Amino acid sequence: MKRKTSQVPLNQFNCARFIDLTNVRLSFLLLLIFSCLTIIHQVSDAQKISRTDDLFAKDIEDTIPLMLVNLVSINIRCSESKDGQIIMSASGGKPPYTYSIPGYIVQSDSVIKHLEAAKYNCRITDSKGDYVEGIITVKKEWRYCSIFVPSAFSPNGDGLNDIFRVKIQDDISQFHMLIYDRWGHLVFESHDPTKGWDGTHGSLQAPANTYLWTVTYLDNKKQDTKQQGVLTLVR
DSSP states (O other), X not given: OOOOOOOOOOOHHHXXXXXXXXXXXXXXXXXXXXXXXXXXXXXXXXXXXXXXXXXHHHHHHHHSOOEEEEEEEEOBOSTTOOOEEEEEEEESSSSOOEEEETTTEEESSSEEEEEOSEEEEEXXXXXXXXXXXXEEEEOBOOSOOEEXXXXXXXXXXXXXXXXXXXXXXXXXXXXXXXXXXXXXXXXXXXXXXXXXXXXXXXXXXXXXXXEEEXXXXXXXXXXXXXXXXEEEEOO
């Protein structure tokens, strides 16, 4: 038995439909190509703008002259010490900078340390060789070199005498402070002379009582020094 097959006649309607579908596909392809070209053009323009901005910023940076922003001295703390400092800062020019006292020292650090009492001519030089200068004086405090420790403090949050810390009048190193309660338990320890005890032990407030402190350090002559005493915590 023969199977019947249906045949669609290739009439004018079918031809027109085929042409319409072809035109739609062609239009979509052209639109896709146009979109890709537009994106490529926008990316290229963005890259050109970015390069132009970078060049503009570089031109501005190159035109800013080297300027001395700040020049600060820190005086020598006591009569027998040699811990004067000069701090320099600059802007403009072409970093990195070098910091110097001509005829004495040249370094990359903006803080020059271990200075005697004197008037210094300071210089900051950029990577192009341009430089700026300033004059500043380091003075000496004529007083006894030592560490002074208070005898009491009151950590009650009023902003007055809330922290127990030493007052340094010397060029010291290897600082170490220990604080013990009356039973010999360590309640505080520090290697930083600027850091003090706030009257807490762990997460708890230490009770009002007397405590033993011990401080060791090397003085300006690199001699081992030890001081100890008793402090009172007031609540």
